[in-house]
Amino acid sequence: MREINVVGGRISPDQLGRTMMHEHLVVGLPGWExxxxxxxxxxxxALAVCVDRISELKDAGVRSxxxxxxxxxxxxxxxAGEVAARTGMQIVLATGLFCELHAGGAYWRAKVAAAAAAGQDAAPYIAELFVKEIEEGIGDSGVRAGIIKVATDVGQVTPYERAIFKAAAIASQATGVPITTHTQQGELGLEQQAILTGHGVPACQLVIGHSDGSPDHHYHLGVIDGGSYLGFDRWGYQTGRYGRPDEDKIASLMQIVRARDARQVVVACDHVCCYRGSAWPPVDSVKDDESYNILHFVRNIAPRLKAAGLSQxxxxxLTIENPRRYFSASAPGAQENANEGAAAEA
Ligand SMILES: [Zn+2]
Incomplete structure (x- = not known):
């Protein structure tokens, strides 16, 4: 079975347990320093705050x-290494690069622009960074990345972002590590899926993130029917430019489950324990809201989903089997076969 790089070692997908698929210890926009x-x-x-929050999350039954x-x-x-050691939480860190508007550091933009001007492809060069962080580790931390993160903003996927997506596809196929994305309010997810699968990444190795920001049922079904996972991973982001009421997100999720099933949705709160520099302005609009909390899904949303008719x-x-299957690189329809295999081995 494929193993997952976590902080402090490797685990099998069966060891993940209940998993939040998108939370942050620290975030800082480039230039924060x-x-x-x-x-x-x-x-x-930062360590004290992170240990506090992550301990609470673990006490609430989340293992990874x-x-x-x-x-x-x-x-x-x-x-992350210190937090994992002190809390016993299993943490998967990422390699990858963010969208051009909010990050896209000058160094990497220059590489992509120079390659394009010379009629060359920057993606294999960028992929070397991602592969190195997956196989050898992040800096001298000894921590290997276990997932690749890529991102887009609104309107279009920029040429810079296309190069990053291609690099992610190269690194994912070289290492078997899956990809998770950031969309702005569930925009451009189908384009992300098309680009990555077009470069050879199996659709079942993609989470299209922040899909709960979109009210568009057909968009949601498009991602699912394309074979990938929807990230309903911003519970509690209810107001401001990046917000949508939890009540509406619950209605969207139940509509998806009725139209298909619950096998291609993963969940989280996109909570940030600490900001380097000051908080990212968009989050300022929600951070005083009590729903902006790393425990918000477990404590508040899960009971509301059950009240809305979702079975245990x-x-x-959403919280155990889909993350396990995603990291196993098994297609959503492959579970029955996996069970048969397990039964045969037993
Ligand atoms: Zn995030």
Missing amino acids: LDVAHPGPTFRD FVDPCPTDLGRDAKL ADLDL
Whole structure:
């Protein structure tokens, strides 16, 4: 069975247990380190906050989470190592690069632009970074990345982002590590899926993130029928430019389950324990809301989904079985075969 790189070692997908597929220890937009007037917490203070929040999440029954912070958003593998050691939480860290508008550091934009001007392809060069972080580790932390993160903003997938997506596809196929994406409010997810599968990534190895931001049922079914997972991973982002009421997201999810089933949706809160520099402005609009909490899905949304008619078995699909199957690189319809195989081995 394919193993997953987690902070501190490797586990099998069966060891994941209940899993939040998109939460963050720290996030900082590139340049945060120049904001010396608002430096954010020290390492020691950030560690205290993270250990506190992650311990609560573990006490609530969550055994694993994915922190899909890409290389250019303030990721801190050493901090993650300390948090994992002190809490016993299984944490999957990411490699990858964020969207051009909100990150897309000058270094990588210059590489992509120079390659394009020379009629060359920057993707294999960028893929070397992703593969190195998956196979050898992130910096000198000893932590290997277990997922690849890519992102788009609104309107279009930029040429820069297309190069990053191709690099992610190359690295994913070289290593077997799956891909998770950021969309802005569930926009361009079908384009993301088409680009990545077009470069050879199996659709079942993709989570199209922040799909709960979109009210479009046909968009949701398009991602599912294309074979990928929908990330309903921003519970609690209810107001402002990036928000949509939880009540509406619950209605969307139940509509998806009735139209298909619960086998291609994963969940999380996209909570950020600490910001480097000051908080990312869009999150300012929701961070005082009590629903902006890493426990929000487990404590508040899961009971509301059950009240709306979701079975415990379906809830277990969202939080246990779907993450397990995604990291196993098995197609959503392959579970019956996997069970037969397990039964035969037993
Ligand atoms: Zn995020």
